[in-house]
Amino acid sequence: MTRRRIFDRLAKVVITMGGIAVILSIVCIFIFLVKEVVPVFFPPQGTQIGHVSGTPPPGALPQSSLVGMDEYQEIIYQLTAGSDRQISFFNVxxxxxxxxxxxxxxxxxxxxxxxxxxxxxxxxxxxxxDGRIIPVAIEFTAGYEGGARLIVPTVTLGTPVQLTPSKEPIIRLAYQPTERGTLTAALTDHGRLWYAALASGNAPVALMGHGAEPVTAVIFDSRGETLSIGTAAGNLYHYEVREDAQPSLTEATSVSPSGASVTALSYLIGDRSLAIGSSAGDVSVWMPVRQAQESSTTRFRLIHQFDAHPSPVTVISPSLRDKGFITGDTQGNLFVHYSTSAQTLLKLQGNQQAIRTLTFSPKADGAVALTDQGELLTYAIRNPHPETTFATLFKPVWYEGYEKPEHVWQSSSGADDFEAKFGLIPLIFGTLKGTLYAMLLAVPLALLGAIYTSMFMHPNLRAKIKPTIEIMAALPTVILGFLAGLWLAPLLERMFPAIVAMTVVVPLSVIVTAVLWQYLPAAIVRRLRPGMESFVLIPVVICSVWICLGLNQQIESFLFGADYKSWFATHWGLRYDQRNALVVGFAMGFAIVPIIFSISEEALSNVPRHLIAGSLALGATRWQTLVKLVLISASPGIFSASMIGFGRAIGETMIVLMATGNTPIMDWSLFNGFRTLSANIAVEIPEAPHGGTLYRILFLAAMLLFVFTFLINTVAEVVRQRLRTKYSQY
Known part of the structure; x- marks a missing residue:
């Protein structure tokens, strides 16, 4: 007795410690996920870190200065018009x-x-x-001397080119080297705007499309295809300059309804978004948007409006790495914005000295600004995840090139100017879509199979069938995904008309067989032991399937007019992808059938036999006993089986990874692919830089899966306990 107590207590301690270890493991996993996810929502930080006395820019010239820095933020430079030394360099x-x-x-x-x-x-x-253009290139060369990094700047001048025919002074200038040559546009002190493609050899062209409105800003896009002009009347004019000799006015848009003048223009990386600042302090981003679904005509539209400055905007500087940009005003304020999220991320208060020019550092982690008093101010900016907010993750976002706000997931591209799209809704949608179609197949098959096995099948046959189905759960899902992607998907594509016919022919043949069974002579029926009737149906089902497969082409011609894909596209507007939700429904449904079957069969078999015997003794049929007694008594177990299967399907990775096209689209069609949260993690995590935005968003997806399955299991347990309490009298 003493030994038994010792073993009992030891077992109790081991079981208790095991349970505590499981709970602690789950808590630690959750804490780790939170630790990796939370930094993506940290607000950006910025502070002024330096002050250098430079050269005051001349106030009479509107575009008289520029500043910049090397990528290590060790050297800054200032270009100033009207001074003895036009280019100056300073140690930060x-x-x-x-x-x-x-x-x-x-x-x-x-x-x-x-x-x-x-x-x-x-x-x-x-x-x-005197109306000339002089190209200037500033380069920084990094070397090491005595173990310390040494940055050496160099300045190279290009060949001067006469732009204005009458040698009028240039007061505003746009300059853009392109693959086909260098483009320039210059505003003279007489108010004339000239355009020239320097490599073409053509004479400069006077641009008159803006009429008598004073030009206040002028800029090319980086490809040299569009010249944008802002005016004092608050209008924006776009010239197409693909043809070097003949620029044409393509669009005129009022971008300042209040009548404020356009004071700053800047194309963001990629040239699709144009940031505009006004004398009223407004900051906005405009994009070209197609007028109609099938039209190639676009018009600039206001897409994002940002927090306004308290005074006129003087300059806009875009980031060279992403869709961010920084703006300055006449009171010395610097605002950091991000176009994709439509957020003003950071506000750095000024010292009442107007910002004449500023620029982002090459790595977008700092900035340098020049005030009208000649002070060069340097800033450190920490903003590692500017594109991530709750809105960009879970709400529609108006991305570049789209006609309206949409939910999109596209984390990478081959282009450097790519706009990352981190919408999680398509992945959540894909997860629910795959789970739904798998459950639609698995729950009826598993539940009906469990009912027949526990209530109607002969015990000897049940002893063989049940272990066989349970062994199916041991099949690796990577094998199921491999077979689904390389064998099942092409088979379904080829035999889809036959599959459609099977949904009618197979049930109909079973019903006909059951009706005919009633008319068989009793002597024949008695030869088959009770619970062995399924052996009669197996040949019937096999023959029905064989007939449908053999008549596949005839069925396709009869139902779909010789080509079912064209029929779906014409009549329903659906496209059939080889790897689609139908394939996943079959493969993932096959994977979760053993789980639901096994638990449901155990629940049904554990209904007390004396209750079943009493029901039958009182004259109830087996079906009446099943519906009125067994299903009600076993409902907690059946519900648990369904929820466990549901959770299993939500977390499935390899099947959906290999059997779908992994296209993150939101469409309930059976014939389209999708991408789930788990498959997305498996696809993206090898390429995600550690600590980067994509890396942390993938951990956010993992946390969503964790929370989702935890909530499902919790709700399932609560419902199961209530069902168990309610039907405990059975």
Whole structure:
């Protein structure tokens, strides 16, 4: 007795410790997931880290200065019009000027305007008082001396080109090197706007489409296809400049309904989004949007409106890495925005000195600004996940190139200017879609199979059938996914008309067989032991399937007019993909049938036999006993079986990974693919940089799966306990 107590207590301790270990493991997993996910929602941080005394820009010239920095933020430079030294370099840490021999040609010109090429941070151009354009390239070379990094700047001047025929001073300038040559647009102090493609050899062209409205901003896109002009009347004019000699006005849009003037323009990376600042302090992003579904005509539309500045916007600088940009105003305020999320992420308060120009650092982790007093202010900006908000994850977002806000998942592309799309709704939708179709197949088959096995099948046959079905649960899902993707999907595509016919022919043949069974002579029926009737149906089902497969082409011609894919596309607007939800329904349904069958059969078999015997003794048939007694008594177990199968289907990875097209679309069609949360994690995690936005969003997807299955199991247990209490009298 003492030994038994010792073993009992030992078993109790082991079981208790095991349960505690499981609970602690689950809690630790959840804490780890939260730890990886939470940083993606941290607010950005920014602070001024340096101050350098530069050269005050001349107030009479509107585009008289530019600033920039190297990628390590160790050296900043200032370009200033109207000064003796047009280019100056400074050490960020000490603020001391860096001595550098500049090209001697600079001493012979008077600069009146400075422009930066879009998308090429250190390609610049000077406009002079005699109407010439001088290209400027600033390069930074990194080396090591004495174990310390040494950054050496160099300045290279291009060949000056005469732009304005009458040699009028240039006061505003746009400059863009492209594959087909260098494009320039210059506004003179007489109010004339000139355009020239320097490599074409054609004479400069005067642009008159904006009429008498004073030009306040001018910029090319990075491909040199569009020239955008902002005016004091708040209008935006777009010229198509693909044809170098003949720019044409394609669109005029009012971008400031209040009548405020356009004070700053900047194309974001990719050239689809145009950020606009106004004298009223408004900041907005406009994009070209197609007018109709089948039309190629686009018009610029207001897509995102950001927090307004308290004073006129003076400059916009885009990020060279993503869809972010930074704006400055006449009170020295700097606002950091992100186009995709339509959020103003950071506001850095100014010192009441107007920001004349500013630029993002090449890595978008800092900025340098020049005030009208000649102060160069450097900022450190920490914003590792600018594209992620609850809205971008779970609400429709208006992405570049789309006609309306949509839920989209597309984490990467081959283009550097790609706009990441991290909408989780298509993945959640795909998870529920795959689970639904798998459950539609598995629950009826498993439940009806469990009912027949426990209530009607002969015990000897049940002893063989039940273990066989349970062994099916041991099949690796990677094997099922492999077979579904490479064998089942092509088979279903080829034999789809026959599959459609089977849904009618097989049940009808079973019903006909059951009716005919009633008319068989009693002597024949008695030869078959009770519970062995299924052996009669097996040949019937096999013959029905064989007939449908053999008549596949005839069925297709009769039902679908020779081509079922064209028929679906014409009549229902559906496209048939080889790897689709139907394939997943069969494969994943096959995977969860053993789970639901096994638990349901146990629940049905555990109904007390004396209750069943009493019901039969009182004259009830087996079906009446099943419906009125057995199903009610076993309902807690059947419900648990369904919920466990549901949770199993939600977390399935390999089958949906290999048997679907992994296309994250939102469509309930059986014939389209989808992408689930679990499959997306398996596909994306090998390519996700550690600690990056994609990496953390994948952990967020894992946490959603964790929480979702936890809630399902919790609700299932609560419902099961209530059912058990309610029907305990049975």
């Amino acid at each position: 840490q000490s603020g001391a000027p860096i001595t550098l021999d500049l090209p001697p040609e600079l001493a012979k010109v008077r600069v009146t305007a400075i422009a930066r090429a879009v998308g090429i941070g250190n390609r610049l151009a000077f406009g002079t008082d």
